[in-house]
Amino acid sequence: MTVTEQHAATSASSSAHSRRWLSFLKHQRTTENITGWLFVAPSVILIFIFGIFPIGYAAYMSIHTWRIRQGAILCDSEPVDFIALVRSCLSNYESAVLGDWGGAALFALGLVGLFVAYIVWTRLFSKRHENVYAVLRIVAGLLVMAVGITLISEGYNTMTGALRPRDQAFLKGLQITIYYAFGSIPLQLALGLVLAYVLYHRVKAKAFFRTIFFLPYVTPTVAAAVVFGTVFSGRDTSPMNQLVQLFGGDVQRWLAEPRPFLNVAFGWNLEGFIAGPSMALVVVIILGIWTYTGYNAVIFMAGLGNIPGDLYEAARVDGATDWNIFRHITLPLLSPVTFYLSVLGFIGTFTAFNTLFVMRTPTNAGTLDTSALVIFDTFRAQNRWAEATAQAIVLMLLVLAMTQIQRSLLEKRVFYG
Amino acid sequence: MVSRLGKVLVFALLLAGFVFPVGAQDDMMAMDWESVDPSGQTVVFWHQHSGAREEELAKIVADFNASNEWGITVEAINQGSYDDIYNRMTVSLSTGEALPNLVVAYANQSAVYYLLDGLVDINGLIDSEMWGLSEEEVADFFPGFYEGDVFPQYDGVRLGFPPNRSMEVMYYNIDWLAELRAAGAISFDGPPTTPEQFEEAACAATANPFSGATSDTGAIGYQLSYDGSRFASWTFARGGDIFDLEANQYTLNSPEAVEAMTFLKGLYDKGCAGEIFERFEDQTNFGNGVTMFTVGSSSGLPFYETAVSEGAGHTFSLAAIPHTTENPVQNIYGASVSIPRTTPEAELAAWLFVKYYTTAEVQAEWGLASNYFPVRASSAEALAEYIESYPAYKAAFDLLPYTKAEPPVPGYDPVREETARVMPLIFTGSDTRPVQEILDELNEFANAELEAASSF
Numbered sequence: 001m002t003v004t005e006q007h008a009a010t011s012a013s014s015s016a017h018s019r020r021w022l023s024f025l026k027h028q029r030t031t032e033n034i035t036g037w038l039f040v041a042p043s044v045i046l047i048f049i050f051g052i053f054p055i056g057y058a059a060y061m062s063i064h065t066w067r068i069r070q071g072a073i074l075c076d077s078e079p080v081d082f083i084a085l086v087r088s089c090l091s092n093y094e095s096a097v098l099g100d101w102g103g104a105a106l107f108a109l110g111l112v113g114l115f116v117a118y119i120v121w122t123r124l125f126s127k128r129h130e131n132v133y134a135v136l137r138i139v140a141g142l143l144v145m146a147v148g149i150t151l152i153s154e155g156y157n158t159m160t161g162a163l164r165p166r167d168q169a170f171l172k173g174l175q176i177t178i179y180y181a182f183g184s185i186p187l188q189l190a191l192g193l194v195l196a197y198v199l200y201h202r203v204k205a206k207a208f209f210r211t212i213f214f215l216p217y218v219t220p221t222v223a224a225a226v227v228f229g230t231v232f233s234g235r236d237t238s239p240m241n242q243l244v245q246l247f248g249g250d251v252q253r254w255l256a257e258p259r260p261f262l263n264v265a266f267g268w269n270l271e272g273f274i275a276g277p278s279m280a281l282v283v284v285i286i287l288g289i290w291t292y293t294g295y296n297a298v299i300f301m302a303g304l305g306n307i308p309g310d311l312y313e314a315a316r317v318d319g320a321t322d323w324n325i326f327r328h329i330t331l332p333l334l335s336p337v338t339f340y341l342s343v344l345g346f347i348g349t350f351t352a353f354n355t356l357f358v359m360r361t362p363t364n365a366g367t368l369d370t371s372a373l374v375i376f377d378t379f380r381a382q383n384r385w386a387e388a389t390a391q392a393i394v395l396m397l398l399v400l401a402m403t404q405i406q407r408s409l410l411e412k413r414v415f416y417g
Numbered sequence: 418m419v420s421r422l423g424k425v426l427v428f429a430l431l432l433a434g435f436v437f438p439v440g441a442q443d444d445m446m447a448m449d450w451e452s453v454d455p456s457g458q459t460v461v462f463w464h465q466h467s468g469a470r471e472e473e474l475a476k477i478v479a480d481f482n483a484s485n486e487w488g489i490t491v492e493a494i495n496q497g498s499y500d501d502i503y504n505r506m507t508v509s510l511s512t513g514e515a516l517p518n519l520v521v522a523y524a525n526q527s528a529v530y531y532l533l534d535g536l537v538d539i540n541g542l543i544d545s546e547m548w549g550l551s552e553e554e555v556a557d558f559f560p561g562f563y564e565g566d567v568f569p570q571y572d573g574v575r576l577g578f579p580p581n582r583s584m585e586v587m588y589y590n591i592d593w594l595a596e597l598r599a600a601g602a603i604s605f606d607g608p609p610t611t612p613e614q615f616e617e618a619a620c621a622a623t624a625n626p627f628s629g630a631t632s633d634t635g636a637i638g639y640q641l642s643y644d645g646s647r648f649a650s651w652t653f654a655r656g657g658d659i660f661d662l663e664a665n666q667y668t669l670n671s672p673e674a675v676e677a678m679t680f681l682k683g684l685y686d687k688g689c690a691g692e693i694f695e696r697f698e699d700q701t702n703f704g705n706g707v708t709m710f711t712v713g714s715s716s717g718l719p720f721y722e723t724a725v726s727e728g729a730g731h732t733f734s735l736a737a738i739p740h741t742t743e744n745p746v747q748n749i750y751g752a753s754v755s756i757p758r759t760t761p762e763a764e765l766a767a768w769l770f771v772k773y774y775t776t777a778e779v780q781a782e783w784g785l786a787s788n789y790f791p792v793r794a795s796s797a798e799a800l801a802e803y804i805e806s807y808p809a810y811k812a813a814f815d816l817l818p819y820t821k822a823e824p825p826v827p828g829y830d831p832v833r834e835e836t837a838r839v840m841p842l843i844f845t846g847s848d849t850r851p852v853q854e855i856l857d858e859l860n861e862f863a864n865a866e867l868e869a870a871s872s873f
Contacts, residue, residue, distance in 0.1 A: 067873050068511045068533055165858070166865045234694040237634055256694050258847050362643035362837035363692065365847065380500075381831045383507060383529070384869070 055396070058389040063089045066386035096378075096387035097170050097394050099162035107155030113148025117141050118409065153273065170391050172366075173374035174398075179277035180356075180370055181349035184288040189341060191289065192296025197330065199297065200304045210301065213294030224291065225358035229255055232283045234363070255283050256363035278367035284359055288349070296341050303337035304330070339410050343403055350399045371395050450545040450765060456487045458766035462519040463496040463505070465752075466787075471495060473786035481773050489766045491519075499523065499752060506757075510535045516757040519767040524566060524825030527576040527755045531568070532827060532873050537756040538574040539566075542768040550772070557777065561820035562792045566753050568825055570665050577753030580774050581789035583716035584820065585650040585748040586813050587738055590709050592731040593627040594618065600625060608736035612655075612680055615639075615710070615739040620689040622709035629729045630706035639690040639710040640699035641681060643840040645833030647712055649823050650748040651677035654740035660824035667824070667863040669836065670856035678843050678852050685844045692841065704728030712738060714750070715813040716788050735812045737819070749820040751789065790817060828870025832863040 065071030076088035087094065087101070098104045121141035125133035160171050199209055216224065231239045234253035241251045252264070257279035262268045264279045277285065307330065315325050353372045360368040369377070375395065379388035466474050471493075478491045494517075496502045503526050509516050510533045522530065530536045543549045555563070558579075566577035589608045597603045602621035609615040619638025626636035641647070648669075649659050657673020660666070668674070684690035693699050700717070702708040704724025715735060725733055737745030754774075756767045773779060780791035781799035790813070791797070797804065797814070804811045823829070839859050842848035848855055 068507045068529070069873055070511075071873075164865060166862050166869075230695065234692065235634075235698070238694075253692075253694075253845075256692065256841070258842065362834075363694065363841045365838045365842055377831070377834075380504065381834065382828070382866070382870070 055393075058392055061386055062092050062390040062393055064386050066389075067383050068385065071386075092386050092390040093394065096163075096167050096384070097390050099159035099167075099171070103155045103158030103160075103162060105155070106151050106158060110148045110151030110153075110155055113144055113151055115405070115408075117145035117148055120144050156273070167387075169366075169369065169374045169377070170371060170394075173369050173371040175273060176277070176281065176367065177350055177370040177372075179281055180285060180288070180352065181346055183277055183282070183285040184292070184349060185342060185345040187285075187289050188292045188296055188345060189338060191293045192341070193300050193334070193338075195293065195297040196300030196304060197326065200301050206301070210298050213297050215294065216291045217295040219291075221291075221354040222358050224287065225355045228283065228287045228290075229359055232286075253279070253363070255280050255359060256361065258363070258365035258367045278364065280359075280364035280367050284356060284368060287355060287359075288352075291355075292345070292348075299337055299341060300334060303334045307333045335410075339406070342410070343406055346402050346406065347399055350395065350402065448541055448761060450542060450761075451547045453761045453765045455489060455762050455766040455769060458487070458489050458518075458763050460489060460491045460518040460763065460767045460770055462491055462493045462754075462767075462770070463502050463517040464493060464521045465495065465497065465499050465502060467495060470787045473783060477774060477779055477783065478770075480779075481770055485769065485773070487766070487769065489769060491770050499526075503529075506530060506535075507533075516759055518757065518759055518763045519770065520755050520757060521752045522577060522755045523750075523752045524568075524577065524822070525827055525829035527566070527753070528568065528571075528825060528827040529870070530755065530757065531571065531574065531576050532871070535757055536576050537758055537764050538576070539578055539756060539768065540573070540575045542756075542765070543575070548765060548768065548772075557793045557795050558775075559790075559792060559794060559817055559820070561749055561817070561822065562790075565749070565822045565825070569662055570826070577755040578771050578775065579751065579753045579792045580771070580780075581783060581787060582749050582751040582792060583714045583789055584813055584816060585646055585712060585738065585750070586715045586735040586816070588703060588711045588713065588721055588733060588735055590627065590703070590706065590731050590733050592629060593622060593706065593709055596628060597621045597625060608734070609739050610737065612739050612741060616680075616684060616687075616689065619684060619710060620687060623689050627706040627709075627729065627731070629731055631729045632702070632705040632707050634702065634705075634707050637689075637691045637702070637708050639684060639712075640693050640702060640708050641685065641690050641840070641844060642693045642699060642712070643837045645836040646748060646750060646823065648674070648678075648836050648840060650712065650738050651681065653746040653748050653821050654738040654742065656740075656742045656746065658821075660826065662824070665826075665867075667832065667860050667867060669832075669863055670853065670860040675853050675856055678840070678856065682844050682852065686846075690844075692844070700724050701728070703733070706731055715790070716751075718809060718813075719788055734809045737816055745816060745819045747816050747820050749822055790814065826867055826870075828866045832866050835859060835862055835866075 061070075063074050065074065074089055074091050076085055079085035079088060094101060118141075121137060124137045124140060156171065156175075160168055163171070195213065199206055199213075203209060232254040233241075234251075234256040235241065236251050238254070240254060244250070244252060257264060259279060260268075260270065260275040260277065261279045261282045262270060262276045270276070311329050311333075312325060315329055320328070350370075351372055352370060353376070356368050356370055356373055357376075360366075360373065371391065372395070375388050375391045378384050378391060462478070464471075464474065474493055478493045482490050496505055499521070502521060506516070506520060506522070506526075507529070508514065510530065516535065527536060543555070559582075562579045562582050565579060565582075567573055567575050587608070594603070594608065597618065598606060602625050603614075603618050605614050605617075609618050622638040623636055630636065652659055652671070652674040655673040655677050657668070657671045657677070659669050659671070659674065661668050681690065685692075697720075699708055699711040700713070700721060701724055703711050703721065704727060706729030718735070721733065725731060737747060740746060754771055756764050756771070758764070774783075775792060777791075777793045777795040778799065780793050780796040783789070784791035784796060784800060785803060788810075791800065804814055836859060839848075839855060843852055843855055
């Protein structure tokens with residue numbers, strides 16, 4: 001064999017080897033792929049069956065007439081154009097949930113306006129430090145915010161006005177949901193943080209107190225709601241009324257009071273969204289705070305345990321006060337926990353059901369009916385299955401949007417250490 | 418070949434899908450029940466009875482299973498509350514799951530089942546020479562009960578059959594009334610029969626607590642419970658109605674309804690009536706001698722007895738809702754039993770059990786055990802001793818000729834819920850608009866609900 005032949009043979013052998021190797025790698029990758037898919041298959045199947053399929057089926061139901069039995073699809077068979085086709089398919093959303101697309105667009109534009117106001121507030125002239133720019137930033141931010149709020153208000157009124165009275169429940173429910181979420185989550189987080197901080201730094205027998213604080217969270221919701229219903233009953237002799245009378249106050253209807261809290265407490269006669277939650281809803285918010293503060297405290301305590309002790313020591317050596325340490329070390333390093341809890345809190349309050357369902361009575365006149373309860377009523381009592389699924393999908397999109405907005409606004413401020 | 422076979426199969430399926438249901442419906446409407454043989458059928462019966470009532474029902478079912486000549490077996494199954502049963506039925510009708518052969522249903526629920534093509538018109542069975550009821554038997558049923566399941570808006574179909582009924586009545590404290598009369602605080606004897614007398618007694622009771630009260634909670638004449646049936650009862654008692662069957666429209670804003678709500682609001686404003694904040698609060702307060710009057714179902718009588726015996730131990734009775742009409746007009750309610758569409762044999766078997774269930778003897782037993790009213794006048798003979806020995810029951814029984822029912826229309830449940838929500842807004846003044854305006858809005862809501870619920 002000549003050198004050339006040897007070289008050719010070697011080259012051929014090398015090429016064949018490479019092919020075999022590539023084939024082996026390909027085969028191995030395929031095998032790995034299959035193995036991987038087999039490992040995740042049970043989860044994928046479960047997620048598909050219990051997660052994706054119901055959502056897809058709900059979307060399918062929402063574009064039909066569907067009252068107990070499936071009716072015709074709503075999509076126009078001979079649409080004028082694509083927009084007309086989409087509008088006809090989404091007519092349940094228009095007639096029973098959102099009222100008017102123009103109003104919905106105004107509402108969405110208002111939300112965008114608020115986001116822009118936030119950007120203006122935090123970023124405009126951010127590299128200039130003169131006071132005049134700070135004032136400009138604040139004024140511009142406030143102006144954009146005012147425009148955003150006006151658009152939201154106009155959009156909401158337009159949507160509600162376009163709906164028949166019996167269909168206005170969902171939008172009213174959204175308003176109540178927002179009161180519930182913003183009334184309970186900030187306080188739950190703040191109180192949980194304070195409790196956790198005090199417990200972690202000042203108190204012995206942490207495990208015992210952790211258990212005590214966790215108890216409300218594991219107490220069955222319905223039982224807690226029933227007990228709160230008795231404590232906050234409108235009876236003259238209810239525990240809360242006795243307490244109020246002990247301090248010289250007047251008997252209150254508490255859970256049976258549909259009037260806004262601000263009206264009952266301060267006599268303010270405000271109208272619309274700024275009237276605020278009813279007294280009954282405030283009681284439910286108190287129950288929510290009681291339930292979740294301890295849970296938040298326990299999670300915060302776990303977060304506190306992850307903050308390196310030498311940071312505190314260094315700060316103390318540098319002469320930092322307790323407040324400085326809390327403000328500049330504890331709070332930033334707890335921000336991932338705060339972010340996690342606030343996201344969970346918003347999802348939980350937007351989809352809350354059990355407590356509100358147990359505590360609603362004719363006396364609170366629908367002021368506890370959050371969106372989730374309205375969806376339930378639309379489905380169960382009115383048998384309007386298609387409209388109920390349309391409402392559920394709108395609520396799901398809102399929860400997704402809220403989560404995304406929180407991520408956009410807060411995640412950049414989260415400090416992962 | 419395969420293609421041709423496929424086409425034939427598709428055609429056959431289409432034929433079965435489009436033609437058979439129509440044919441089946443026509444068959445059902447003109448069913449020749451005389452030629453149907455119910456022998457050996459099993460009847461699945463969904464009901465909501467629990468406790469002593471369920472035990473008595475089980476006994477009735479066992480007796481029927483042992484004695485019927487066709488070898489029919491009834492299986493009575495508790496399916497939870499009325500709402501639970503309704504939800505199961507609607508899901509079954511929606512998905513095509515197996516239906517029961519007999520089901521407990523309120524008239525408004527059976528209207529929904531009917532609109533979904535899920536119920537048998539029982540008129541055909543009643544009229545059957547072989548299986549139906551004789552004229553004497555029909556005449557034995559209390560008319561108000563018997564007619565309650567006939568739907569004029571659907572050409573007079575009968576979608577249910579009543580095995581029991583109860584009535585909305587006023588409970589009152591006899592001893593306290595006697596004290597008020599003796600003290601000259603009221604000007605009449607016996608229970609109040611007119612709204613004016615009711616107001617007089619309620620206000621007098623609020624000002625003059627019962628001597629035997631076992632609770633130091635302040636006395637109150639009447640505790641208002643917020644419920645669609647209370648709304649209807651007080652409206653009926655003024656000669657009005659909440660529904661116009663001829664026009665097929667709600668009349669929740671009728672002059673009588675406005676008068677009734679205005680009257681109750683007046684009681685509240687004067688402090689002679691108060692709210693109910695917790696479940697059964699009025700019943701407990703009545704038992705403790707704190708509340709003079711309550712309005713509720715006659716079937717709650719045993720619970721009131723318990724509350725009174727554990728409370729003030731006073732004597733009490735039932736009476737008609739104070740009325741402006743010449744005779745009382747009493748709101749009766751209660752679920753009937755309906756026969757879902759399954760097979761003619763099973764439907765007939767279910768009817769034969771219903772027929773047995775509503776015989777005078779069985780009704781007497783059932784009335785005794787359940788505290789419901791029997792639906793047949795002749796049952797009163799069997800119950801004569803019991804009725805005489807039980808004045809409260811007798812007082813309610815004597816009101817049976819004066820009954821009226823709430824509307825048997827689909828979509829009534831959300832209307833009831835909305836009515837219950839509107840009532841506290843009126844009485845507490847949370848809604849400051851005139852009563853007429855509030856009820857106009859309620860009526861508009863109700864009619865929109867009716868319109869939406871009347872088609873599927």
